[in-house]
Amino acid sequence: MRAELKKFKGFNLKNLPEFEGFAPGHRACQGCGTVLPVKLALKALGPNTIAVSTTGCIEIISTPFPYTSWKIPWIHAAFENAASVASGIEAAIKVLKRKGKISKKQKINVVVFAGDGATFDIGLQFLSGALERGHDFIYICLDNEAYMNTGVQRSAATPYGAHTTTSPAGKVIKGQITWKKNLMGIVVAHNIPYAATASPAFPIDLMNKVKKASLVNGPGFIHVLSPCPTGWGCKSEDSILTAKLAVETRIFPLYEVIDGKYILNRKIDKPKPIEEYFKLQRRFRHLTPEQIEYIKKRVDEEYEKLVKLCECFGVES
Amino acid sequence: MPKDQGLVSWKELAPGMFILEPGNSVKFKTGDWRAYKPVLDKEKCIKCGICYTLCPDLCYKKDKDGYFIPDLYYCKGCGVCAKHCPKGAITMVLEEA
Amino acid sequence: MGKKVAKEVSIAIADAVAQCKVDVISAYPITPQTHIVEHLAELVNNGELDAEYMPVESEHAAMSACIGAAATGARTFTSTAAQGLLLMYENLFIASAFRLPIVMVIANRSISAPISIWNDHSDVMTMRDSGWIQTFAENGQEAVDLIYHAYKVAEKALLPVAVNIDGFTLSHVIEPIEFLDQKLVDKYVPPLRMKYKLDPKKPITMGAIGIPEIYTEAKKAQDEALKASYRIIVNAWKEFEKLTGRKYQPVETYKMEDAEIALIIMGSLAETAMNAVDLLRKKRKKVGLLRFRLWRPFPMKDFIRAIGKVKAIGVIDRAVSHGSTGGPVGIEVRSALYQSNKRPKIINFIAGLSGRDVTVEDFIEFFEKTYEAISKKPKFSYEIYGAKE
Numbered sequence: 179m180r181a182e183l184k185k186f187k188g189f190n191l192k193n194l195p196e197f198e199g200f201a202p203g204h205r206a207c208q209g210c211g212t213v214l215p216v217k218l219a220l221k222a223l224g225p226n227t228i229a230v231s232t233t234g235c236i237e238i239i240s241t242p243f244p245y246t247s248w249k250i251p252w253i254h255a256a257f258e259n260a261a262s263v264a265s266g267i268e269a270a271i272k273v274l275k276r277k278g279k280i281s282k283k284q285k286i287n288v289v290v291f292a293g294d295g296a297t298f299d300i301g302l303q304f305l306s307g308a309l310e311r312g313h314d315f316i317y318i319c320l321d322n323e324a325y326m327n328t329g330v331q332r333s334a335a336t337p338y339g340a341h342t343t344t345s346p347a348g349k350v351i352k353g354q355i356t357w358k359k360n361l362m363g364i365v366v367a368h369n370i371p372y373a374a375t376a377s378p379a380f381p382i383d384l385m386n387k388v389k390k391a392s393l394v395n396g397p398g399f400i401h402v403l404s405p406c407p408t409g410w411g412c413k414s415e416d417s418i419l420t421a422k423l424a425v426e427t428r429i430f431p432l433y434e435v436i437d438g439k440y441i442l443n444r445k446i447d448k449p450k451p452i453e454e455y456f457k458l459q460r461r462f463r464h465l466t467p468e469q470i471e472y473i474k475k476r477v478d479e480e481y482e483k484l485v486k487l488c489e490c491f492g493v494e495s
Numbered sequence: 496m497p498k499d500q501g502l503v504s505w506k507e508l509a510p511g512m513f514i515l516e517p518g519n520s521v522k523f524k525t526g527d528w529r530a531y532k533p534v535l536d537k538e539k540c541i542k543c544g545i546c547y548t549l550c551p552d553l554c555y556k557k558d559k560d561g562y563f564i565p566d567l568y569y570c571k572g573c574g575v576c577a578k579h580c581p582k583g584a585i586t587m588v589l590e591e592a
Numbered sequence: 593m594g595k596k597v598a599k600e601v602s603i604a605i606a607d608a609v610a611q612c613k614v615d616v617i618s619a620y621p622i623t624p625q626t627h628i629v630e631h632l633a634e635l636v637n638n639g640e641l642d643a644e645y646m647p648v649e650s651e652h653a654a655m656s657a658c659i660g661a662a663a664t665g666a667r668t669f670t671s672t673a674a675q676g677l678l679l680m681y682e683n684l685f686i687a688s689a690f691r692l693p694i695v696m697v698i699a700n701r702s703i704s705a706p707i708s709i710w711n712d713h714s715d716v717m718t719m720r721d722s723g724w725i726q727t728f729a730e731n732g733q734e735a736v737d738l739i740y741h742a743y744k745v746a747e748k749a750l751l752p753v754a755v756n757i758d759g760f761t762l763s764h765v766i767e768p769i770e771f772l773d774q775k776l777v778d779k780y781v782p783p784l785r786m787k788y789k790l791d792p793k794k795p796i797t798m799g800a801i802g803i804p805e806i807y808t809e810a811k812k813a814q815d816e817a818l819k820a821s822y823r824i825i826v827n828a829w830k831e832f833e834k835l836t837g838r839k840y841q842p843v844e845t846y847k848m849e850d851a852e853i854a855l856i857i858m859g860s861l862a863e864t865a866m867n868a869v870d871l872l873r874k875k876r877k878k879v880g881l882l883r884f885r886l887w888r889p890f891p892m893k894d895f896i897r898a899i900g901k902v903k904a905i906g907v908i909d910r911a912v913s914h915g916s917t918g919g920p921v922g923i924e925v926r927s928a929l930y931q932s933n934k935r936p937k938i939i940n941f942i943a944g945l946s947g948r949d950v951t952v953e954d955f956i957e958f959f960e961k962t963y964e965a966i967s968k969k970p971k972f973s974y975e976i977y978g979a980k981e
Contacts, residue, residue, distance in 0.1 A: 191544050202553040202569040203520030208528065209573035214551040226792045230660070231799075241514070241800035244503075249518035251790040253663055254799035255686050259656035262648060266618060266660025266668075267790060269644035273615045274666060276642065279783075286792060304656070307649030381548045407573075415574030415587075418549055505809035505816070510691040510750055512810040513788050514797035 209414025211405030232296035294335035379422035411460020529572030539584035546576035602627035615666035624759035688723030693746035702946035710947025713910035732767030749821035842891035851880030868955030906962035
């Protein structure tokens with residue numbers, strides 16, 4: 179284990195920090211699974227944090243002038259460039275500390291909240307650059323699997339078969355025709371100290387991961403599956419349940435990659451039927467039995483691959 | 496249009512149109528989006544805080560007795576808290592018109 | 593006062609940036625700007641400059657990182673040209689709207705297609721309306737002095753500044769440069785203190801959504817700030833003159849006192865143009881030259897004053913504004929004069945595109961055509977000069 183992580187004991191429901199970095203009165207849809215991870219992450223990080231957002235839902239719902247839901251310093255520049263803006267902030271903190279203009283004792287977290295479009299698609303190069311340069315920052319991808327803010331268009335994060343407004347379930351072509359981009363694979367290939375997947379349905383696990391990402395020296399990356407009742411066509415009350423099912427069906431396994439070593443956080447020996455996940459969401463209702471079969475097979479294959487990677491390192495938690 | 500809806504003189508704006516008051520969205524009511532409201536049965540409640548942890552709208556606050564109480568000024572009525580309450584202590588009740 | 597040393601202008605610019613004790617440099621290589629940031633990287637890696645050098649993966653990222661760093665209260669620098677400037681384009685508007693005192697040097701180069709690395713002003717003219725303060729240097733000394741000036745002005749006006757130097761014809765030549773003593777630089781460019789920045793002790797929100805009820809006010813405030821920067825710019829030059837004896841003003845004039853016709857130019861071509869003026873003056877032609885050192889905010893009053901009583905003006909543009917009524921400078925000048933009592937004839941040449949030579953003879957021809965315009969209505973609104981038929 180990395181030395182920086184040794185002292186961290188982890189959060190639990192009884193010792194949650196009282197600090198909130200995000201204020202109520204924000205305009206997220208009912209049951210938003212994207213804003214919840216923001217709240218949890220800021221709780222884990224505390225007040226000495228600077229946040230950067232990409233253009234997208236979180237930016238829109240949190241800052242319609244003259245209101246802001248951010249209780250910490252926050253900046254939004256453009257759609258694709260949050261990783262670069264964050265790396266500029268981190269570089270500034272570093273040099274200003276060296277020059278005595280910022281107290282050396284003050285540990286300041288720099289955290290990015292980015293959507294899937296801003297991460298998988300338009301901002302991938304910026305993310306890659308920032309990871310490669312090794313800035314000490316945290317990048318949290320809030321993946322709701324489409325461009326929700328512009329009206330549910332497909333992204334490279336949209337899962338196979340899902341209906342979106344630009345991958346509609348038509349008579350001939352039935353939804354998204356490509357498999358979700360392996361973002362974690364790309365991120366891990368940068369050899370950063372910490373990467374993890376997380377889910378708002380496992381809030382303490384998510385907070386622990388955000389904290390760990392902040393503790394390591396260098397980039398920390400967290401891929402969060404963030405249900406969107408509006409875009410996924412699920413009931414607002416089922417939002418977090420959907421996220422839970424994604425884990426329990428093996429669609430979105432929870433794991434960490436610390437210094438390149440894979441750790442499976444939640445082994446799913448008896449996966450729930452994938453149909454349970456699909457039936458809660460309108461975006462999947464057109465799926466044919468063949469499509470479901472294909473998805474099942476592929477999901478299991480990907481999961482087995484992950485298990486093998488974790489076994490390679492002999493760690494499980 | 497009143498000031499709090501954004502119409503201010505350009506001279507009153509901070510440079511860059513920055514917002515200088517952190518977290519001032521607390522002034523913005525989102526409770527009127529709601530159709531159903533969460534009602535807590537204190538008999539069943541074990542004060543575990545899952546409702547507080549999972550509420551996307553940051554409604555829940557701990558009261559002096561340790562119960563987590565939703566602030567209906569913000570609650571949008573999504574029902575996540577009721578869904579995940581391990582003791583079924585929260586019920587979503589239709590708001591009276 | 594320091595003594596003159598012979599230096600490549602790019603290297604001299606980097607040295608001046610280092611003298612200003614920049615905190616964060618973020619840049620991506622593009623010809624003809626590279627020597628500037630290479631030298632800065634060298635200074636950092638040799639321990640001669642305490643700064644973070646960010647070798648980012650694109651110009652878009654370079655400007656994004658400058659935005660992040662400046663928003664945190666760091667003194668920043670980047671440099672680019674042509675395609676690089678175009679790639680960072682959306683960020684230019686964000687940097688100025690956020691009132692961030694970023695300094696950028698543009699080694700002016702033509703834009704693609706066809707791809708060509710040589711000098712004209714087609715890159716910077718695309719950012720004409722971006723809200724940046726924009727200055728143009730004629731020679732190496734001026735380029736260096738404009739760097740000191742840029743930091744001084746940017747941090748006082750809270751606006752980004754683009755210092756333009758002609759690619760190759762200025763960036764790559766060796767010139768005698770007189771640097772300011774470090775003590776004077778420290779006095780002229782005091783440490784940066786930003787009132788509004790990303791600071792956990794005083795959290796602010798930067799980049800909120802401008803709903804229709806506030807967008808207009810936000811833009812008005814920004815526009816007023818850019819206009820108000822004029823005073824800061826001029827005063828900074830006055831202070832500079834007191835320190836160094838070197839005098840700068842928004843519009844440079846050459847033999848304009850009794851001129852009947854004048855040419856307008858920007859950048860390093862002015863030196864050739866001055867030779868043409870001298871030749872014609874020997875023939876008793878009353879010709880003069882006018883050069884915009886300050887392009888944004890547009891120095892309206894200086895310009896009107898500078899044209900004196902000329903009867904005709906030839907504007908030489910180094911960029912095309914396709915489908916328009918002239919080159920960018922031509923359009924600006926015509927527009928500026930429309931409300932003025934002075935209404936000289938205007939003729940507009942687009943010349944020197946992508947490093948095409950503009951010789952003394954060419955300038956003489958521009959003067960002749962401008963002279964003709966006094967009595968004869970020009971056949972064209974603008975002319976792309978020298979295009980082979």
